[in-house]
Amino acid sequence: MSSSSSSSFVLRYFPIHARAETIKAMLSFSGTEYKFETPEWPQQKSEQPVGKLPVLIETAEDGSEFVICESYAIEVYLAKKFSLSPSDNAQVVARQVELRSQLKDIYDYAVLHKHASPDMKDVFWGVFSSLATDVVKYHEKFLADNGSNGHYFGDKTTYIDLAAYGTYRFLTDFIAESNPDAKEFFSKEKAPLMNKVFETVAAEPALAGYLATFN
DSSP states (O other): OOOOOOOEEEEEOOSSSSTTHHHHHHHHHTTOOEEEEOOOTTTTGGGSGGGOSOEEEEEOTTSOEEEEESHHHHHHHHHHHTTOSSOOOHHHHHHHHHHHHHHHHHHHHHHHHHHOOGGGHHHHHHHHHHHHHHHHHHHHHHHHHTTSSSOSSTTSOOHHHHHHHHHHHIIIIIGGGTOTTGGGGGSTTTOHHHHHHHHHHHTOGGGHHHHGGGO
């Protein structure tokens, strides 16, 4: 897939594979070149909208800038800009948001568990375990209903496929350092159809540069 955008992009985030993975994958998949910046933290925190990362800065040909923060908002914008959503149908859009929100919950509770105090570790692990089990079951059925073809919608890679892959890499590359058990909920044995999505996305030629960042 090639991008028709004449804008230039800067993505600001920490030098880790975490909340910006889906954004990176979307930019790469769309054929969009972008500059990746890692602000000095916390020295440059006040320079970011609401003091948070990631931040995306788009500069148009006329020099005007569009600055947006919050990972999900950035993803929704890029999905629209690069036609990565499967449809504008209201029900399809709502379903995509639902699936993405579930993956975001997986991310959030994995992070909460990673940084929890010792007396709260078991609490957050219990929530994560229950949530991951339910999400995998739901997503496996959804993928089966779509034909078990390695895609969530139709027969081509869309935003939610990239989001699922980004979540998987987050669990296997970032969270696994402190909790290797987290990724087991998404093993080939427990989530065969989700793994087919991961494999399909990883085989996309447009993502070769992005995937190389994990080596």
